[in-house]
Amino acid sequence: MMTNPPTPPALPRKRTGTIQTIVALMLREMSTTHGRSALGYLWAIMEPAAGILLMTLVFSLAFRTPSLGTSYPLFFATGILPFMGYMDMGNKVSVSLRFSKQLLFYPGVTYTDALIARWLLAALTQIMIAAVLFPAILFIYQVDVIVDMKAIAFGYLMVFTLAAGVGTLNCFLLSVFPLWERAWAIFNRPMFLISCVIFLFDTVPQPYRDWLWWNPLIHPIGLVRRGFYSTYDANYVSFTYVFAVAAVTLAAGLLLLRRYHRDIINF
Numbered sequence: 001m002m003t004n005p006p007t008p009p010a011l012p013r014k015r016t017g018t019i020q021t022i023v024a025l026m027l028r029e030m031s032t033t034h035g036r037s038a039l040g041y042l043w044a045i046m047e048p049a050a051g052i053l054l055m056t057l058v059f060s061l062a063f064r065t066p067s068l069g070t071s072y073p074l075f076f077a078t079g080i081l082p083f084m085g086y087m088d089m090g091n092k093v094s095v096s097l098r099f100s101k102q103l104l105f106y107p108g109v110t111y112t113d114a115l116i117a118r119w120l121l122a123a124l125t126q127i128m129i130a131a132v133l134f135p136a137i138l139f140i141y142q143v144d145v146i147v148d149m150k151a152i153a154f155g156y157l158m159v160f161t162l163a164a165g166v167g168t169l170n171c172f173l174l175s176v177f178p179l180w181e182r183a184w185a186i187f188n189r190p191m192f193l194i195s196c197v198i199f200l201f202d203t204v205p206q207p208y209r210d211w212l213w214w215n216p217l218i219h220p221i222g223l224v225r226r227g228f229y230s231t232y233d234a235n236y237v238s239f240t241y242v243f244a245v246a247a248v249t250l251a252a253g254l255l256l257l258r259r260y261h262r263d264i265i266n267f
Contacts, residue, residue, distance in 0.1 A: 021109055025100060025117035044125055045132055048084050052076045052133070055198065067200045068229055071143045077133060078225045079197035085126040086159045086217060087188070092118045093167025094174055097257075097264055104265050111261045112254075115168060123160050130156065134228075151227035158220035158242045165246035168253030175264040196221055201236055216245045 056072040066075035093115060097104065100114040130152075137143065173180045192198075195217040204212055212218060219242045222234040257264075 018110075018113060021113045022117045022120070025103070025109075025113060026121045029099070029118065029121055041125070041128070045129055048077075048081055048129060049133055051080050051084070052137075055080070059198070067203060068225065068232055069143075069145075071137070071141050073137045073141055074143050074145070074228060075225075076198070077137055078228055079195075079221050081126075081130055081133065082155060082159050082221050082224050083192065083195055083197050083217065085129070085156070086163045086220075087191075089119065089122040089126065089160065089163035090167040090170065092122045093164060094170035096167075096171055097175055097261070101265060104261075111257055111265075115171065115257075119160075119164050119167070122163075126156070126159075145228050146230045148227040148230065151223055154239075155220045155223035155227060158223065158239070158246075161246040161250075162216055162220070162242055165249035165253070168257070169249040170253075172253050172256040172260065172264075176260065191215075191217065200225075201234075216242045 052073055055076045059066070059076075060072050066072050068075055092099075096114040096118045097111060099118065100109070103109045104111060104114065138145065170180075170184060174184070194212060194215055196204075196212070201209065201212065201218050201222055213236060219237045219239075222237045226232050226234040226237070
């Protein structure tokens with residue numbers, strides 16, 4: 001006698017509702033940020049591509065070869081793409097409550113839904129950008145490299161976690177202290193120059209190299225470069241340090257938002 005197969009257990013309503021809410025928030029942002037057509041995402045790809053091209057033109061006029069390898073486009077891409085990914089994700093997460101403020105009055109939408117939705121969509125966008133530009137550079141410029149996908153994936157994981165932590169903490173600070181937005185913008189202005197985007201960490205003389213090591217962005221950028229340059233050791237990269245910074249800032253941001261998110265929404 002045949003029996004019907006057991007019915008798989010249904011997801012708890014709360015979890016299902018949370019997933020649906022996050023997906024809805026992501027779709028809303030996709031339509032508002034990048035538009036309803038593919039042209040919005042094309043611009044997301046063209047912006048870093050233009051930065052890589054500009055840096056290539058400027059530096060190729062002054063120097064014959066980059067600090068690593070023989071291809072300026074690949075060298076700058078391994079620095080610019082992780083850096084811009086961190087900046088874009090961190091900025092988007094930091095204004096999550098501001099972006100979804102009207103929706104947070106609904107009982108089914110929480111501040112964590114808004115944070116996760118913006119972070120997840122930004123992460124998927126950065127993965128798309130990397131998946132398009134890196135292979136394009138290797139193909140167009142005929143760069144012969146041995147790609148270490150594990151190192152590249154871990155480098156981007158460090159970028160994503162760091163952006164989540166710093167962005168979450170800034171989400172509270174920007175909402176409570178309006179002047180922090182200007183202060184943070186001023187603080188970030190030299191970050192492009194001190195994050196080893198256009199030079200190698202190993203070429204920095206002492207004692208500045210030891211000071212520069214505390215910038216958490218140099219670690220994922222160095223690891224991504226290791227993924228494309230098999231001869232580059234990047235032994236200065238510290239997973240522990242980057243994930244510790246990400247964990248501390250994320251925990252602090254979540255604790256503060258849990259305590260004050262209602263005040264922020266009603267402000």
